[in-house]
Amino acid sequence: MKSARLLAVALAAATASSSHAQSNAPAAPYAYAQLPDPRQEAEAKALMETLRCLVCQGQSIADSDADMAGDMRSLVRERIAAGERPEAIRAWLVERYGSWVSYKPPVEPVTWPLWAAPAVLLALGLWLARGRFRRKAR
Template sequence: MRRILPLLMALSVPVVVLAQTALPPAPYADTQLEDPALEKKAHDLMLTIRCVTCQSQSIADSNASMASDLRSEIRMRIKGGEDPEAIRRWLIERYGDWISYAPSADPILWPLWAAPILLLLAGGALVATRLKRRGNA
């Protein structure tokens, strides 16, 4: 048994080394477009798309491999002549509204947009009634 344990340990080292999950970046990753106007369009769109992995950075600022893939996809679509807003809609369709830093104004979200205003009005009314009572007392 004493001889088998070192042998098992020696055999387990290569298994751990082979179990890496990080893949090297693709050769086309983050290759900028030749046309500066198209690259600017792509970069402007990338600044408004949230990284799915990092969740607190835009894909333009993120080093995650998913962000790199999305940057490449955006560049390929813009190079193909697709409109940035169409690309944004495609990304939102694929990943949900959360991926876009530009908030939408869909009617279903109006209560969410109105809630802070209503709370401020209610707080102002509460303060006004308290001050009025204090003045009468």
């Protein structure tokens, strides 16, 4: 009996549509509204385009329709309106969510492999191509 109930709950959870996961809370004040000052809005927009949506992962918070991205857009706009600098906002978000939230990860010992990988792979590709062309020339 108990295992049947657990199975029913698991099945219901597995088949639940994503619409049930959406929040019924109202959107944050500046999630979809621009700041009245065009200069501040331009600063906020530029920053939002460099921050990754934590839900969508492949989109910036400027492009995402996820509730969390809306909350982050509102937070960015509110802090810009309060006079905070974009880099200070970025630093706060990185501290809170990790460097993954930024499309501009810092160069530090932990991220050196990420920065070096493209150059290493390009050099490896050129070395392999050189060997291949040498063999064909003979």
